[in-house]
Amino acid sequence: GQNIDQPTEMTATEGAIVQINCTYQTSGFNGLFWYQQHAGEAPTFLSYNVLDGLEEKGRFSSFLSRSKGYSYLLLKELQMKDSASYLCAVSFNDYKLSFGAGTTVTVRA
């Protein structure tokens, strides 16, 4: 599979900001997705980046730098319900999504 790297765990306080980084190999890149997955549930779509820059959607933003093979997901004004795993997924030349192992975010009161 493709090397898609993201941190395993992150902890933050309610109301704070957390940034989840994702790096990937640049060869054959087509697009990058972020998914949220609560424990025992299915992944759900958060964002999609294909061009460089920042995409903002409410409290969540996603950034992409294609030349650096780098993306981040920014979660602002953290709420307890944001405790979940966040999956970075990349579409390469074959268009199938390859996933990172996921980052578990724990929000503490």
Next chain:
Amino acid sequence: DAGITQSPRHKVTETGTPVTLRCHQTENHRYMYWYRQDPGHGLRLIHYSYGVKDTDKGEVSDGYSVSRSKTEDFLLTLESATSSQTSVYFCAISEKEGAYGYTFGSGTRLTVV
């Protein structure tokens, strides 16, 4: 929510027995995928389909086969289950490839004892 259901939701089976998991969609999407999810590995593609009777292997296809005789159904079969196939299996659908993300089913938790 997208119409995608997986059955069964949970299954315990014995080593060496065949097992079939079902994915059913009502969205008429062309593309369907089977992934497995294991701690430390994330989601890994087992098999995928780009139309009726058109399927291909993913990165972890050994020990698995699939069939798609109708647009709405994508079956995953473990020919002879092994303990290493204990996992959570997710089906996903997509309208098109490329810029279109996936919609996932609720998953099947399979335990092979």
